Amino acid sequence: MADATLATRRRALPSLHGAAAMADLFTIVCALVLIVTAVYLAAIEGVLGVNINLAITALAGVGLGLFGLYFPRYSRWSSIVAAVVGLNAILYYMDVYSNACRFNLEMTVAFWVSAVAAGGLFTQVFFSRKLPTLHSRSTSKASTNGDAAKIRSRVATGSIVMYTVMIVLSFIALVPFFWMISTSFMTLGETINRIWVPQEAQVCNYYTAWNSVRFNVYFQNSVIIAVFTITGLLSVSVLSAYAFAKINFVGRNLIFTLVLATLMVPDIVVMIPNYLTISGQIFPIPMSMTNFPFFEIGMGRGFSWIDTLPALSVPFMGHAFSIFLLRQFFIQIPHELWEAARIDGAGHFRFLVQIVVPMSRPAILTVTLLAFIGSWNALLWPLLVTRDPLEWRPISYGLQAFNDEAGTQTHLLTAAAFITIMPMLALYFVTQKSFTEGIATTGLKG
């Protein structure tokens, strides 16, 4: 029996070969770091001391690491959870030590814990199984096409020049980010002088930007708006794109042409009457009662949707571009699949939900990403339909308003800007390949 358990344990240990093994290696490293941290802190502060929270965090990380170790299939998830746990630690410590503008011991420890866990996640994403690509034509051709390789000059000739050009250009592309991040850690005095790197990292800037400038409200608003918009957009677009692609109904082409024609119209023409519609000045709009019984998403007062969530999300739910994109994808699904499903007794809705949607993850991911970018960037429409600055305005407004008020407080402003950028950057890094491919193929298809 001992042999059996030993054998299973040996099989359960991850092998150390190959790129996927790097991910598992990092999981092991994360787990070890967390174990060491827990031991260290328990030794210094005592298990029942003030830092019980950190101890619990560390133990949770340990548990997750061991879990990932013994069940390699779930190691990715466990490292994700470990990263989240680590971030929670740092947020908690930023909250507790908010007046400490410098990194102290606990904050340093919490920071490194979460950094290591996040690094594990990063490696998992980059070195493990790739996400499905939308069109393998564009990138695979670029990388593996032997014919096209003919125009590539040999690496020796002129490559120094090319490398220099690329490095200079990428430096130019990244300089604003460097400046932003380094300024966000400076004090006010340091921003006035021409220095590039701050003496000490002032973490309190982020805390001040988050709380004093009420960025928590704006961030939360933006997230809720994005989630609502994307949910609505996906459900509406998937349904109608499927209908345009697969169902033969009378006037299908005409209606699709009409839908596409709305892409030609610039936003500013449509926004002014939409403002009037939203504020109920053209006809009475539904659900604009003063007390909506189900949930508190701020249904309108009187007959208008001004300063409510539906005003910010509903107009973007019917977007012709996502319908077009999804339709182009659904058209490629072979008709035999539909006939087979039909024989098995499925109707259109069941076929759509159970077969088509799981097959079309790349397209849906692209639509989601584009919708998220659009929602995060939106400034003009929220400015039009909201009056109370703190009620439902998104983060783009928050940053712009802070820019107007901040004056010389560049360090707080750049901290706020980084808070705005961070979700987009994180999303970009995680879904990078399919992001780029999605944008490139939508660019080609026009």
Place this chain on the structure above:
Amino acid sequence: MTTTDLQDKGPRAVIDPLAPPTVANWQSVGDDPAVRRRFALPRNIKWNVVRENITGYIFVSPALLLIFLFGIFPIGYAIYMSINQWIIRRGVSLCEVPIARGAEPATDPLGILRQCLRHYEMSILGSWNGVAVATLGFTTLFIVYWMWVNAFQKKTNGARLLVGRFVISVILGLALFVAVREGAWDWPVLLVISWVTVAGVFWFSATTHRPRFEETPTPVEQTITRVFRFLIGGAVGALLLVAAVIALVGVVLLLQAFSFAALMAAYVGFLMLLAVLLFFTQDNENLRESGITPRMEQILQLSLRVFGVFILANLTLVTGIGIGLNLLGADLTWPVAIALAYAVLIVLGLLGIPFNTYVLGDDVVRLRGYVFLLLAVFTVIALRGVRLEEQTYHAKQFIDAGLLVVGVVLNAVQWTSLVFFYFGLLLMLVAYRIWVDAFKPDSRRMLARWMVALALLAISFAVISFGWNDMTSDLARRDRLFLRGLEITVYYAFGSIPLQLMLGLLLAYVLFQNIQGKQTFRMIFFIPYVTPAVAAAVVFQRIFTGSEVALMNSFLSSIDAQTYRWVNEPRPFMNVVFGTELTGFMAGPSMALVSVVILGIWTYTGYNAIIFLAGLGGIPGDLYEAAKVDGASQWHLFRYITLPLLSPITFYLSLLGFIGTFQAFNTLFVMRTPSAGGTLDTAGLVIYDTFRDQTNYGVAAAQAIVLFLVILIMTQLQRNVFEKRVFYG
């Protein structure tokens, strides 16, 4: 029973074709006799097909509802808003009951609707009735024209046909006459006269349409025929217009407040819409690709011809009226106005410009069609001189509502600047033709032609800008702001897009080579596109501030170059950088706008590079091999193979770029500072200010539509000029 029968009809065909349907041989629910009785379907409609259609509509309905409500309806409503003066009573909640002074609150939906609208004082069209009935009038005219053209195309007995057409036109004329219930005495007379003339013209043009000459006509005969046809076409157009005017007048008389300026206002508004329709659907390939059947395409072409005639006729009549009003003032009568319209038509016909594209149905020569818009602008200019007594206020309001803004204000004195402006445009067209002709293979003295074309282009720029400055110097402040906004938008677009494309192409070409870390570089260059626009704008505003310690200035001073005040500098960059003293359009963008242009280039270069990269991958390698065998160098490969094969992508990116920059709002809104002195206010920002700060909804809507038209024209121009160069391998 063959196997094909089995596959077509299913199990029923096998069992017994004469037995009544039982449960065993149903194909669908629709075979159940009870269901058929209940829904009473005719025998030949398949229940499955109906279900399929219904499913399709159900699936599409939420999207359609949203797109109609927030995408299509607003366009029409924006046009309607733009021709009205909206005065909003503040402090009154909308659509609340009760709202009118001393009136009972409405309980029916239509009453609530009317209440909702009542708090706007609309000074021109007055009510929804007018709009609806006006549409009815236009539809009637369209039916008349359709009948006319159809009668033409059927080659039946001539005389019987003519009598038939005459009778139809008289009947319709009487019908319209009956629709005029009250009004001045001369409207019915004019109505009858117009219909009689139209009928006469039907007959006249029918006789000229038959080919008279069996052999090839001589050039003199051809010229005479052409002139004759121009005149007839013009006459037909003008009279159709008069009929339309009278139809609309008769309809508008049903409303409570009638004014001549109101009529003009509605007309020019609809004209712009129809011009948009024309330009939008001018290209046949567009139509075919969108899945329109040949029948529908026929109908569309027909309606294009009708609307073309319609627009032309309207424009000429209104031009004639405008000229007449300018010359005669209030002494203008209808006959004089119509005579002036004829004069304008004849002049234009002799110039051969728009007639033989739309009236006679020749092949559309696209460049010529743009003279339409000049004509429209000219018309609107002419309207500026409307000087009727109590209608002056309304007309002025309408005109100030921004539809005029794109064009020109004209006093009686400033005809010269208008002439300069159009002469400059004409020179530009001529220069373009010479340039294009110079590239034809059999042209001689290519270099001389190039020089001539370039010289003409330079002269045309100078003339246009002189005319434009002169014309726009007398505008009201609001209109001047909007025009300046358009100029700034043009600077922004032309400043950022060529540089973006070139840098993007360079990047893509380099990335395509075999360098290490290609994936990393791709990732890095795409990051600026991904960052939220507001955050990037905030960061760039701080980098480009005017103080000496800002990043850009400290970088410049570290390499001993001159520092500028960037975002805080309202002076034009030509003056600041080169020390010149230019003013107006030729001075260029301000330094603040230059910073925004740099931000635009920073953001979109990576995006362009990625798309170019995808395109580069699609070029087949055999071309390069063959060229290398023939001894081509890297530069030749790039110039003669890569560039042409990338031209569809370049074209698409530049189109998208122009549309995007003309609509740009976020970055400019954030980077706007008071010290920039309004030099960052592009058209979108001006519209926002008008809408938000001045709550001038009608003007804002009109400005938005003008911007839309400008974008549309730019898109069409780009397609016309560059699409010949695009090489679709």
